Amino acid sequence: MKKIKIIYLLIIAALAGVFPANAQSKGAIQLLGKPEAGHELTIAYNPSLTSLKNSPVISVKIYSYNKDRKAGEQIVTLKPVENLFEATVLIPVQTVMLHIVPQTSDGQIVDNDEGKGYLFPVLLKDKPVAFAYFQMSQLASGIPSDDAPLRKNDAVALTYFKTELKNYPGEMSNFHMQFFNMLINSTEPKDKQLLTNELSVFQSDKEDELAMVQRYWAYLGNRKAADSLAGLLHKKFPFGSFVQDERLQAITAEKDYKRKTALYHEFEQHFPEPAVNGQQNYNYVNLYSDMGTSAIENGDTSFAKVYIQHLKNKRDQATLYDKIAITFQKDQKQEQALIYAKKGVALTDTTLSYKNWEPYLITAGILYDMGKYQEGLGYAYPAYAHAPSKDAISIYSKLLQADGQTTNAKTVLETAITAGKSSVGMKAQLKVIYEGEKNTIPFDTYLASLENQIPGTSHQSAGVSLINETAPPLRLMGLSGEPVNLAALKGKIVVLDFWATWCKPCVQSFPAMQQVMKQFPNVVFLYIATFEKGDAQQNVSKFAKDNAYRFQFLLDQKNNNDQSFKTFTAFKVSSIPYKIVLDKRGAIRFRTSGFNGNDDDLIRELIEVIHQLN
Secondary structure (H helix, E strand, C coil): CCEEEEECCCCCHHHCCCCCCCCCEECCEECCCCCCCCCEEEEEECCCCCCCCCCCCEEEEEEEECCCCEEEEEEEEEEEECCEEEEEEECCCCCCEEEEEEEECCCCCECCHHHCCEEEECEECCEECCCHHHHHHHHHCCCCCCCCCCCCCHHHHHHHHHHHHHHCHHHHHHHHHHHHHHHHHCCCHHHHHHHHHHHHHCCCCCHHHHHHHHHHHHHCCCHHHHHHHHHHHHHHCCCCHHHHHHHHHHHHHCCCHHHHHHHHHHHHHHCCCCCCCCCCCHHHHHHHHHHHHHHHHCCCHHHHHHHHHHCCCHHHHHHHHHHHHHHHHHCCCHHHHHHHHHHHHHCCCCCCCCCCCHHHHHHHHHHHHCCCHHHHHHHHHHHHHHCCCHHHHHHHHHHHHHCCCHHHHHHHHHHHHHCCCCCHHHHHHHHHHHHHCCCCCCHHHHHHHHHCCCCCCCCCCCCCCCCCECCCCCEEEECCCCEEEHHHHCCCCEEEEEECCCCHHHHHCHHHHHHHHHHCCCCEEEEEECCCCCCHHHHHHHHHHHCCCCCEEEECCECCCCCCEHHHHHCCCCCCCEEEEECCCCCEEEEEECCCCCHHHHHHHHHHHHHHHC
């Protein structure tokens, strides 16, 4: 068996990143020789400038990948040899890529090149084997794995992908969708041009591939190419999935109930629902739900029942009843809302492994609005007892308080706070109850004593790490047409909150944001509505009117040549909700994405950031 000597030496930091295949060097690792499948490697590692520099015993965990997936792993203890640590390993047959992770012998401390990973393609005759750089791209793009986690880096992932296709251009047919997606999500103009070039020469006689290209052209703003392909798809596949999707979208977008119903019946003639033995097609589930809700909103209860009957799954039926109940509730038609909410409860099987208590909570909320507190408790308690979510805690405690059971309501709220499941609204409710008891200890002191019991929470510091990035220019319009220029806000800390009216987590984070705003009246908070569906001005204006938030709302603008949004793209926002904090110089110092539903976490995090920047 052939033996190859591979020495892992300390390479200067400038080498970290993407490396040529023949160098096989990265960070503290350098491969001197050819890593080939089925051959042995002698491994040496220099930990002097890594997290393992003071470790007396070091091992390496070596993950081997074949072209499809991770194929195996092995742990080898390294023996000290002068300033290095060495061992000999065998690269398994059919391996295309190695992920090498140095660690202490007990695995407590891991060196994964600061999240970039020590990734190496296997060679064959001096050339990386097929799928080596593809697997490296998968790991760099954040594909979940059991390996030491890599920091998601879309730019590096795309570079790896390009290297794979450069080495093996014949593989393109296997990766069109993935490659095009990576190009379109890139912030580099040259990648958008590369995508345009690829689309221009793309050929296929398959409907799904042609439809894919059509949607990319539409996204890039090339209406001529998009319309041409759409026409071809209509001609070649008049009853195919592309035309079906178009008609479904037209039905969903139509606001006039008469026209919407006509479109539905036409769709039903051309695209009857296929018979299924298992789970119902989600397109038809969404269609019947949309039509049923629209029928109720327009007083057409007889057709609403027909749409509900079209749904095969009781859970889907219950969900539609919930939507109808909420529609009536918003219109202050509580009696009608209660009828449909109870229908949802009747269809809910709480013995299933997936327990859905939403119909119970909706029914309890309607009964609360109607002043039927005792009856409401009968629906709220089971949901609270079995699944004490924030919604369940909120409605249950409100019903208890309204029913005169303030001591029980107080206990429920205290339990929520000490468990870290409270909200701004719950604390406000508890304050009313507490101060009504005429306690001598101030409420804030009492609340702090509860919050100090939250497991694993330190209220002295959230330990937030700041960044330092140059902010792009920002000039957007508010709801009244007033322009806001970020450059004019120099000297103030600015918080940007990217959101949309349709984004539930975005809106759920607003009470917490309102709380932070109260604590920092000198900080500027800008709420940028992005990726709005339909008329953004109308959507956000209605939201502002229907809600009591005293926020400064701004409207993001679409880019001219694609379907992305200018500020969203310029600030490299990945998803919504997404918050960015800028310091008084106008530099980006903090980013956070998503909202886990915990008001306390968000409030503490932003307070810590603002305190550091003040």
